[in-house]
Amino acid sequence: MAKKKLTVGVTGLNNIDSPGPGIPVIRALKDMKDFDVRIIGLSYDSLEPGIYMHDLVDKTYQIPLPSAGQQSLLTRLDYINSIENLDIIIPNFDAELFNFIKLQDALKKKMNIHTFLPTLEQFEERHKSNLPEFGVKYGIKVPKSKMIHSMAEIHSLAYEFGYPLVVKGKFYDASIAYSPDQAMAYFNKISGKWGLPIIIQQYTQGTEVNVTAIGDGKGNLIGAVPMRKTYITDKGKAWAGVALEDEELMDIAKNLVKGNKWRGGFELEMIRTEKNEYFLIEINPRFPAWVYLAVGAGQNHPEALVKMALGEKVEPFKNYEVGKMFIRYSYDLICDLKEFETITTLGEL
Amino acid sequence: MSIKKNLALSDTGFVFNPSTGDSYSVNPIGLEILRMLKENKKDEDIKKHLLATYQADFETIEKDYYDFVKGLEQLKLTENNG
Numbered sequence: 001m002a003k004k005k006l007t008v009g010v011t012g013l014n015n016i017d018s019p020g021p022g023i024p025v026i027r028a029l030k031d032m033k034d035f036d037v038r039i040i041g042l043s044y045d046s047l048e049p050g051i052y053m054h055d056l057v058d059k060t061y062q063i064p065l066p067s068a069g070q071q072s073l074l075t076r077l078d079y080i081n082s083i084e085n086l087d088i089i090i091p092n093f094d095a096e097l098f099n100f101i102k103l104q105d106a107l108k109k110k111m112n113i114h115t116f117l118p119t120l121e122q123f124e125e126r127h128k129s130n131l132p133e134f135g136v137k138y139g140i141k142v143p144k145s146k147m148i149h150s151m152a153e154i155h156s157l158a159y160e161f162g163y164p165l166v167v168k169g170k171f172y173d174a175s176i177a178y179s180p181d182q183a184m185a186y187f188n189k190i191s192g193k194w195g196l197p198i199i200i201q202q203y204t205q206g207t208e209v210n211v212t213a214i215g216d217g218k219g220n221l222i223g224a225v226p227m228r229k230t231y232i233t234d235k236g237k238a239w240a241g242v243a244l245e246d247e248e249l250m251d252i253a254k255n256l257v258k259g260n261k262w263r264g265g266f267e268l269e270m271i272r273t274e275k276n277e278y279f280l281i282e283i284n285p286r287f288p289a290w291v292y293l294a295v296g297a298g299q300n301h302p303e304a305l306v307k308m309a310l311g312e313k314v315e316p317f318k319n320y321e322v323g324k325m326f327i328r329y330s331y332d333l334i335c336d337l338k339e340f341e342t343i344t345t346l347g348e349l
Numbered sequence: 350m351s352i353k354k355n356l357a358l359s360d361t362g363f364v365f366n367p368s369t370g371d372s373y374s375v376n377p378i379g380l381e382i383l384r385m386l387k388e389n390k391k392d393e394d395i396k397k398h399l400l401a402t403y404q405a406d407f408e409t410i411e412k413d414y415y416d417f418v419k420g421l422e423q424l425k426l427t428e429n430n431g
Binding site: 207227228230241242243244245246322323 | 355357365367368369370
């Protein structure tokens with residue numbers, strides 16, 4: 001039987017040392033059995049490596065930064081759709097999700113582009129700044145945390161949190177500060193990049209374990225694969241990892257999705273303490289950059305997302321291969337200056 | 350003393366703990382002991398088996414077995430330590 005043709009727009013082509021999830025998501029889409037997929041890359045920067053990965057990305061269009069607002073994004077997507085006839089868009093950046101969530105109805109009605117995103121309420125309530133309330137609501141332990149808006153507030157943190165503590169950006173970045181001086185330095189560095197507020201979180205000693213998962217929006221966990229990073233970069237990103245057997249972690253993911261009816265991909269970042277207690281330190285509202293491990297372990301979460309976006313019923317995955325590993329590598333793409341010129345000046349390649 | 354039930358042992362002496370993702374290598378005697386522990390054999394029976402199989406006195410076997418088991422506990426590969 002001939003495969004159905006599908007055109008999917010994907011963001012997060014920054015396959016760099018702190019990678020976006022775009023390329024792993026695309027690899028997962030290329031592995032789909034029922035679809036012959038054409039990938040339209042949606043990029044923000046001319047040096048996102050995915051733009052030049054022509055074996056994975058068929059064509060790329062620059063899109064406006066999230067700060068440009070919803071109307072300019074909609075206008076740009078309208079132009080892209082007039083050429084490419086997009087079936088689905090999978091956004092992969094936290095910072096762009098707000099705009100895409102707001103535009104999802106317009107995309108469907110005006111352009112017949114499907115998405116499969118969390119609701120705005122789901123998206124907002126799992127923000128780092130709202131995590132303590134989130135933990136209480138869904139019965140998950142969360143380290144104590146608070147938002148700060150100025151450096152003057154750092155002096156009082158020693159009494160409130162003690163050191164070390166974790167300094168986090170509202171979207172990305174986290175650093176462990178062992179002194180007020182370090183906390184101030186990280187405050188400046190992270191707020192300079194991602195703006196205010198800064199989130200201060202109690203440091204929790206233990207092993208970081210993460211789960212990549214997908215919910216159907218009706219309270220069912222469609223798939224979940226837990227992983228421990230076995231090689232970590234200086235930015236704290238996984239350079240290698242292994243799929244774990246962890247019933248408790250799976251139960252946490254299941255209960256969470258049952259409770260808040262999460263719609264779409266997400267990642268739980270947890271700390272497992274020496275006493276085998278689990279603390280939620282973050283929920284990312286999209287697939288993580290290591291989502292291809294789930295595919296390798298037997299659960300193609302992006303494929304499930306595509307099917308649900310198209311309105312198909314998807315049965316939950318029943319198992320995955322424990323012990324399946326991933327190891328990242330770096331690779332120098334050789335590109336012609338002409339290509340860089342084209343994406344830079346014309347905004348498409 | 351029992352080791353974690355889900356501990357994966359391979360013939361090469363590669364040991365994988367699927368709960369933590371940690372892996373280890375043990376020598377053939379270590380592998381033999383782990384297999385016996387996985388079969389729920391008692392400590393005394395394992396030591397007796399080692400005494401009958403290898404050329405070592407009982408004190409040495411007892412000491413080495415104790416060290417090995419303590420190592421397993423420290424690595425949280427025993428059942429009670431999760």
